Amino acid sequence: MSGFDTYRRRFLGGVLGVGATAALPAGLLFWQTAEGDVEDGPPASGKVRWGMLVDTTKCSTGCDACVRGCDQENGLSGNTSPTSPQWIRKVQVTNPRTDYSFSLPMMCQHCEEPPCVDVCPTGASFRRADGIVLVDRHLCIGCRYCMMACPYKARSFIHHPVTDQLPEVPRGIGCVESCSFCVQRIDAGKRTTACQDACNAEGHQAIYFGDLKDPNSDISKRLASYGGQEVLASLDLHTGVRYQGI
Amino acid sequence: MHVVYRELEGRSKAYWALLLGLGAVLLLGLFAAHTMEERGHIITGMTNQIVWGMPHVFAVFLIVAASGALNVASIASVFGKTAYKPLAPLSGLVAIALLAGGLMVLMLDLGRPDRLLVAATVYNFKSVFAWNVFLYTGFFTFVIIYLWTMMERKMNPYTKAAGFAAFIWRLVLTTGTGSIFGFLVARTAYDSALLAPMFIIFSFAYGLAVFNLVLMAAYRGSGRPLGDRMLFRLGKLLAVFVGASFYFVLVYHLTNLYFTKNHGFERFILLDGGIYPLLFWGGQIVVGYLIPLLLIFAPATRNSRTALAAASLLVILGAFAQMYVTIIGGQAYPLPLFPGMQVSSTFYDGVVHPYTPSGWEIMLGFGGVALSLAIVVFGLKILRFLPESLSDDQHMEAQHQAA
Numbered sequence: 092m093s094g095f096d097t098y099r100r101r102f103l104g105g106v107l108g109v110g111a112t113a114a115l116p117a118g119l120l121f122w123q124t125a126e127g128d129v130e131d132g133p134p135a136s137g138k139v140r141w142g143m144l145v146d147t148t149k150c151s152t153g154c155d156a157c158v159r160g161c162d163q164e165n166g167l168s169g170n171t172s173p174t175s176p177q178w179i180r181k182v183q184v185t186n187p188r189t190d191y192s193f194s195l196p197m198m199c200q201h202c203e204e205p206p207c208v209d210v211c212p213t214g215a216s217f218r219r220a221d222g223i224v225l226v227d228r229h230l231c232i233g234c235r236y237c238m239m240a241c242p243y244k245a246r247s248f249i250h251h252p253v254t255d256q257l258p259e260v261p262r263g264i265g266c267v268e269s270c271s272f273c274v275q276r277i278d279a280g281k282r283t284t285a286c287q288d289a290c291n292a293e294g295h296q297a298i299y300f301g302d303l304k305d306p307n308s309d310i311s312k313r314l315a316s317y318g319g320q321e322v323l324a325s326l327d328l329h330t331g332v333r334y335q336g337i
Numbered sequence: 338m339h340v341v342y343r344e345l346e347g348r349s350k351a352y353w354a355l356l357l358g359l360g361a362v363l364l365l366g367l368f369a370a371h372t373m374e375e376r377g378h379i380i381t382g383m384t385n386q387i388v389w390g391m392p393h394v395f396a397v398f399l400i401v402a403a404s405g406a407l408n409v410a411s412i413a414s415v416f417g418k419t420a421y422k423p424l425a426p427l428s429g430l431v432a433i434a435l436l437a438g439g440l441m442v443l444m445l446d447l448g449r450p451d452r453l454l455v456a457a458t459v460y461n462f463k464s465v466f467a468w469n470v471f472l473y474t475g476f477f478t479f480v481i482i483y484l485w486t487m488m489e490r491k492m493n494p495y496t497k498a499a500g501f502a503a504f505i506w507r508l509v510l511t512t513g514t515g516s517i518f519g520f521l522v523a524r525t526a527y528d529s530a531l532l533a534p535m536f537i538i539f540s541f542a543y544g545l546a547v548f549n550l551v552l553m554a555a556y557r558g559s560g561r562p563l564g565d566r567m568l569f570r571l572g573k574l575l576a577v578f579v580g581a582s583f584y585f586v587l588v589y590h591l592t593n594l595y596f597t598k599n600h601g602f603e604r605f606i607l608l609d610g611g612i613y614p615l616l617f618w619g620g621q622i623v624v625g626y627l628i629p630l631l632l633i634f635a636p637a638t639r640n641s642r643t644a645l646a647a648a649s650l651l652v653i654l655g656a657f658a659q660m661y662v663t664i665i666g667g668q669a670y671p672l673p674l675f676p677g678m679q680v681s682s683t684f685y686d687g688v689v690h691p692y693t694p695s696g697w698e699i700m701l702g703f704g705g706v707a708l709s710l711a712i713v714v715f716g717l718k719i720l721r722f723l724p725e726s727l728s729d730d731q732h733m734e735a736q737h738q739a740a
Contacts, residue, residue, distance in 0.1 A: 158683075171683040173384035173690070180684040184675050197674070197682070206522060212466035213459045232456050233448015235388040236466050242523035244672050244684065247385045248448060251377035264377050265448030322674065326522060337675075 132278065137220035140331065141272050142303035143284070144310050144319050145195055147336035149297035150290075152194040155181050157298065160289025161198075164273060166257040176247030178270045179286055184337070193336060196286060196298070198270035199224055199245040200322065201331030207237035207246065216267075222303070222331050223272045233265040242323050245269045272300075272331075303331065340423045341725045342488075345559050347718035352558070359711040366704010369697040370445035378448065381698045386690035387668050392446035394660045395702030398543065399439030399709060400473075400514055401536055402656070404507040405544020405578075407432040407480065409571075411507070414483075414500025420570065423724040424552070425500075429484045430716045431548055432507075436476060438709030442701055465516045472510040479503040488721065511537045518663070525602040526667030531592070535585040539656070542578035546652035549575065551713055553646055555723060564729030565640070572645045576633040579652060583626045586659075598676060605670045606662060610689070613666040616658040625655010665692055 161179045162169045171177065179198040185191070201224045207216045208224065215230035216237050226237075226246075238246045246269040249262065256262050259275035273284040287298040301310035313319070319333030345352070373380060383390040410428035413421035444450055460467045483499040486492040515536030518527040549571050556563035590607065593599040606613050629648035631638075638644035669690045674680050680687035717723055 173386055173685060174379055176385070177684045180682045180686075182674065182680055182682040182686055185679045186677075187679050197684075197686075208461075209463050210465065210520070211461050212464045212470065213455050214461035230452075230455055230459060231449065232452045234456075234466060235448070236464070236517075238385070238388040239668075240521055240523055242672065243674065244386075244686065248378065248388060250379040250384075265374075267448070 135219040135221040139302045140222035140304045142310055142331040144299040144313055145334045146297045147193045147195045147334055149295050150194050151295055154293060156289040156293040157196045157286035160285040164285030165260045174250040176249060176268060195334060200243050201272060203329035206240040210236045210240040223274055225271055226267055228261050228266055231266040235267060237267055242326055342721035343725050344721055345717045356714055359707045362707035363704050363711060366701050369700035373697055374450060380695060382692050382694045386685050387665060387692040389664055391694035391698035392442050392701050393664050395705055396439045396443040398656055398660050399435050399705055401511060401540045402543035402547050403432050403435035403439060404511045405540035406435055406548050407503060407507050408541055408544055409548055410500060411504040414497055415504045423727060426484060426487050426722040428548060429480050430722050431551055431713055433477060433480050434709040434712035437712055438705040440473060441708050442705035445701060465513060465520050469513045472513045475506055476510050479506045508537060511540045524667055525599055531589050535589060538581045538585050542582050542652055543656045545575050545578060546649040549649040555717060562726045562728040564727055566729045567727050568645060572633050576630055579626055579629055602670050606666055613662050617662050620658025621655050621662060624651050625658060
């Protein structure tokens with residue numbers, strides 16, 4: 092073996108050794124940082140499952156009060172460009188054979204088996220014990236795989252810097268976000284969502300929100316008497332949002 | 338057979354100019370990534386409808402090709418075809434380089450690339466993406482060990498075992514890449530188990546096409562002898578892989594065409610979807626499959642090196658068309674929110690989503706390609722990946738020995 096070869100072997104070995112030695116403590120340090128303590132509030136309870144029922148027969152075509160209510164509550168601009176976030180949108184559905192048409196609000200359906208949670212590599216997309224599907228803003232790396240996986244197109248990616256966030260609704264560039272069932276209200280003890288309040292204020296009363304696990308809740312009673320369908324029910328995702336009249 | 342491996346001299350002006358050029362393209366890619374992080378994805382053509390764009394076309398191509406580039410080594414070590422053995426180290430190097438370039442693009446396109454640490458430490462094991470993090474790092478590890486067993490004489494006895502492990506791993510890796518799309522129930526274009534084996538076949542073709550070009554360029558550039566026999570053998574192999582890819586694409590579309598619910602999507606991709614049918618028929622089928630097959634088999638061109646180089650290049654161009662149709666076309670077609678109904682909304686439900694890639698995205702993509710090529714070019718200079726000669730005499734000797 093030539094001297095050059097021996098030198099090169101030593102050099103490569105040395106580089107590997109130094110690399111490994113440097114990487115180990117750095118890795119441990121980073122691990123600790125990543126696993127750092129976060130101050131949590133009381134955990135969500137699995138005894139409730141928050142759900143929503145939309146009566147499409149009462150939902151008025153052209154009315155977007157729910158969208159505006161949501162934007163205001165969560166600090167969204169209300170822009171509708173292809174890159175703007177839209178947590179809730181009004182969808183007009185028309186049967187081309189009969190011309191029968193109806194309107195409904197579409198947002199995160201808070202699935203029991205959410206595809207967004209399945210595909211998220213870091214676990215940033217998660218489902219709380221009470222059924223609310225959220226994005227952990229500290230874990231989201233902005234890969235958008237959840238947006239590819241969501242059958243309801245419920246999620247938005249933040250394409251530019253955000254500066255006017257509301258204190259209760261953390262949002263930021265490079266992350267994915269969607270309807271949170273107004274989780275900031277729920278955790279503060281309120282029992283209505285902003286879209287529901289806005290709909291009621293318009294006098295339509297098309298949106299009901301409540302605990303699907305409580306048989307005495309308004310929403311459970313309505314579901315028991317009138318039924319309620321899931322959008323794309325064949326996917327078997329057991330959505331938390333149900334619709335009447337679709 | 339005794340094959341002598343030697344580094345590239347790498348002292349010529351042309352060598353440094355090539356490395357410098359690649360470095361410049363890489364820098365442009367990094368600058369694009371930096372600007373994307375600073376100003377947000379608003380500077381790209383991606384939207385809330387087309388969420389994966391040009392960077393993903395480049396990244397998926399490079400990652401799929403990486404696994405395929407290892408093929409030549411696998412044929413030598415796993416399937417015992419001694420004729421390919423001298424090419425095995427180069428095959429491993431190209432594989433590692435392509436994967437590195439692909440991952441660079443994928444990671445720098447993230448909304449929060451600064452959170453790479455999170456991606457490396459926090460896992461959701463149900464996510465195909467999370468599996469892929471392990472598949473990629475595993476691929477690097479297996480191929481490096483494999484290269485070590487080939488290049489360190491004392492480790493030679495372990496080459497077959499290491500080669501086998503790397504071979505299995507690359508199959509799993511591309512299954513993982515295909516499943517990123519295959520496991521998406523929501524989208525008509527994906528949602529099929531066929532995507533995993535289909536991506537494996539694509540990888541064979543893409544990887545070999547890249548390998549052929551690298552091989553020809555390296556031997557031409559260094560003035561070493563490269564025999565026709567070896568080269569045209571690789572050409573025939575490329576034709577087999579291209580044919581197999583064609584078959585899978587045919588079955589994929591025939592299946593979709595049989596199911597009424599998918600007719601709208603097929604019509605979009607094959608007939609009236611604007612750029613997508615154009616890229617499918619013109620790019621994927623004609624440029625990517627038919628012309629290369631013709632070049633490899635037609636009597637007038639089958640003994641021409643230029644034709645083989647052209648065929649390999651066309652396979653790569655076809656591959657980009659294919660990735661564009663698969664990734665972008667699959668998203669451009671609207672989600673079937675209410676099957677059979679017409680839908681409309683402010684969030685662009687029910688309409689075909691337009692997409693024009695921005696220069697930043699394309700810069701980032703080429704940055705990844707440049708990184709891959711730079712790793713190969715530099716790797717060839719510092720370690721002994723290339724046999725001094727791949728002349729037909731060497732080749733015959735290997736054949737003879739095998740017999």
